[in-house]
Amino acid sequence: MIQHLDVDGVPTLLAATGGPMRAGLTFRVGTADETLASSGITHLIEHLALAPLGLADYHVNGATAQAFTTFHTQGSDADIAAFLTAVCGNLTNLPLARLDVEKEILRTEWSSRGGAAVDNIPLWRHGARDYGLTSYPEWGLGALTADDLREWAARWLTRENAVLWIAGDRVPADLRLALPTGTRQPVPTASSALPQTPAYFVNGSRAVVLDSVVRRSAAASVFSGVLERELYRSLRQDAGLSYTTTTGYEPRGDGYATLRALADALPEKQDAVLGGFIDVLAKMRVGRIEQADLDATIAKREDILGIAEVDAARLPSYALDLLAGEPTRTVDEHRVELKAVDLAALHEVAKEMSASALLMVPGGLSADWAGFVAAPTHSTEILQGSTYTSKEGNSALRVGVDGVTVLQTDNPLTVRYDDCAAMLVWPDGARQLIGSDAIALHIEPTLYNLNPGTIPAIDAKVPDDRQIAMPARDPDEIPQPQTAVRQHTESADSTWWELPVMVLSGMGILLVGALSVLLTLAMLLTETEPGEEQLWGAVVVLWLLTVILALPIVKLQRRRRGR
Template identity: 35%
Template sequence: MGGEKLRTTEVDGVPVYWLPGPGTLRANLWFRAGMADEPLPAHGWLHLLEHLALHGRHSIRTPVNGQVSLLHTAFDVEGEPDAVVAHLRDLCRWLSDPVFSDLDHERRVLRAESSRRGSSVVGSHLLWRYGARGPGLAGYDELGLYTAEPDGLRELAARAYAQGNAVLALSGPPPAGLELPLRPGPRMVPARSVQCDQPLPGGFAGQPAAIALSGTAVRSTAAGAMLRAFERGLQGGLRHKSGVGYSAWSSYEVVDADRAMLTVGMDVLPEAVRSAVSESIGVLRRMRDHGPDPVELRDDLDAQIRQFGTQPAHQWLPFLAARDALLGTPVTHSVDELAAETDAVTVTHVREAAMSVWRDLLVSVDPRAGGDPQLTWLSDPPAGDKPTDGRRFRPIHPEPKTALIVGASGVHRETADGRTSTPYDEVAGMISYGDGGRQLIRHDGYQVQVEPTFWRRGAQAVALLDSAIPAALHIRLPERPKDQIPRFKVRRIDTIRAWLDQPIVWVPFLVLVIIGLVLTVAPDEIASLAQRAIPIALAIAVITFVRGLRSKK
């Protein structure tokens, strides 16, 4: 097939992988830094740096591109060798000493891009699986576009674009004069992806008229084969057999050095979502219990091996090697090596991958469609402990069992539907709107919204939160339009009904009614005793009423 082995060398301390091949030279400079390495308040900084680094460098003669994935940042250029050499030299100089004269311009460009992009199904699965950190950040807007400033960006660039954190992939031999003037620095070791503590298999609300299923497995050729078999199972069952779906799709997302999240999905008829959930989970169960059909698996593996020869190895093998080298995983040195690895996959290997996916399965689906009885529906945050200290705030709207407590160690919110607590040390970031609204985002992705318009003396609650949350976690956003600021419209009749529903009002009134009845039917001595009790009952009623008023403030 293609026995030529990958060549390797080093330029300015940066490993270089390449294979000889015809055509223009393509260079891909990789760095081991991606979205999963950013904290929530800085999410988007690497994307912003990538745009700044390439601003004004594109031309017809040397087209350039850049990308930021979960674990990598890559800069692409293609052209004649001398043009590639000049581009890489100038790019590395900028990465070593970035200039931010275009910061506001590129910030606006990325905000516009973000407003059009919307959320993705894979991003929502990453968010529900990992929360507001690590791979889960792919499910969030790039909030760092609002927090980015030159000093922070410069510090990030020094770590991300260091010499020891880079690998260069080339589609041909290194050209004469190639230099990569990067600052010295170590490799960024990828952190292990940590899933949220929640019951699995689980389900969460997804897009209407669609289903998607995800799980994780050890990165391997067998995991890829399992994903393709899963996609074929959905396509065969829901489109070709039942005729309720259109086209299945799949995604293989590397989340750390060792594991990947595997996702399959399909658009289906709204009235068929319930049966589609059961049928798609049934496909995974069968693969978990019995594995794929051996003949079908063999055909799939043979097709993959043939595909390795459809595109010249010098156009893709060095780039695959660069990605894996940065993760510290074994590098594939030839097409024959990759073909042998694919040929060795067995039904047992695929079944093991399916068992791994089942163990932490997540299903996104329209909640009205119901679900499989083995799935735990995920919607409400885990109930936390109520703070033992702190200031209690009452709602402007007189709702029973509703309160906000801002304590020294966390914030607690109670409603008629339940309670949510957020310790400050579990806060990944706090969105601070210019109009006063606050949105605390926990590491598990659940949120607590604090709107000063909802609470009596709400501005004081916000001030307490601002002083309790470290400044590095504040994400300051502009003031919202007035029609987007949540407000209560309190009617007089609602106030009267709320007071009548509370014991502090009707208990003293009931006591007075009972005393009045006694006075009308009791003997003279009881009446005399009741007359002495009336002032006491009135005093109790007044004191209770006043205390109730004060507790509402």
């Protein structure tokens, strides 16, 4: 049984456990509450709250998710009381002396994070906002100030916006939750960047992944297990195409849940896995669901509900429901809901899943043949404004009063200023505008014939709080027009002969010039005998020849200086 208590104004949940006492303090705030330009602020505060605690003799940690942030620990009464009391103290009075250090730690954490097959799915479904922000780096870290952090903590990290849960037989006597007063914050509304579903997008991963949004229900939770059994049987046991076939069901807190499925594939079998995966989805969409799979899945869920410490095990998810304002249920109520799930209910979930599906397919494949539409990779709107041609001749940049459009063959990219989620700013003048729909256009001044005022005009239109300063780039990283590179290469190829000509000409000057000097001196220092006057003609010829030999060197030197 889960007891509802109160500790210092914070709703508290208590359930008995036979193991070590553990506890968590969960707040209704996460990455989906941020903007792209402020992304990372919740994660940074979580790190700052934990940093002064140093190395603990017991398990402590924190986690920032899309809609919730949790600080959790395991240990004795005194350990738990000391940890949670210190966390609340640090949240109220942030240890800002470590601000720069923790920013660097978070940047390092992101850079070392391994890419997962599902990382880009939030971006494709939601865009560069709310639930889509987990697909992006925490670009907001650099500009965050101490005042930004204090304001964020005062709004979100309050006693009314928190739930404490404890797996144990009592609340630690010395526990103090000194949090400021605030208000309970609703779960963010999920946006959509998909004009039509079911949709698909192409990714370099070697897996086929399904992402869908369904109404939260016991039937949807059970359906996840049934779908996993069918994928395992079809793609691994029967066809031997996949090794990993898995599904996941995660309530979002707004009455809906994310339902996902994944099947991996060898490069040479990706086409077959995609076909088999879609066949399974089609089979379930028309209601061909095995009763045996339903019975086995429900039996497994009932086994979990039957363990001695089931209430202690479900405390974290129970706390999330309480924070989000979702219905909270007893174990007996869960059993009743499970027994009510039948094949007809699963069929309804399958239809919901298919209608909202977003499919990630391996590179080189598509899913349009199965009724999925390609998720948009370019814009439908082209803005009016001044047009600047590309130095490479394959695109143009149009800058208007409402936004920017990159004109490409059949694939324009447009970001309106009033819909710009963020603009990345490089010291060398490069800019990247990212729309809330995740459309991103990159402006490299070196690649366009821009007026001097073009970039400043764009900067003036994008609000300062959406501009993200990026570190300076190495000159070699700044792209140059291919035409310029080609001209340089052609120039180098066409002048290979210049140096040999200059060397030969120089040798000729030395030889002929030396003869001219010797002969001239000889004529001047000796008396000219009758009949030797013609020798002066030879001297003149030799000097003329010396001048002629010098002309190539002079002309080639001028040509090189001109280049």
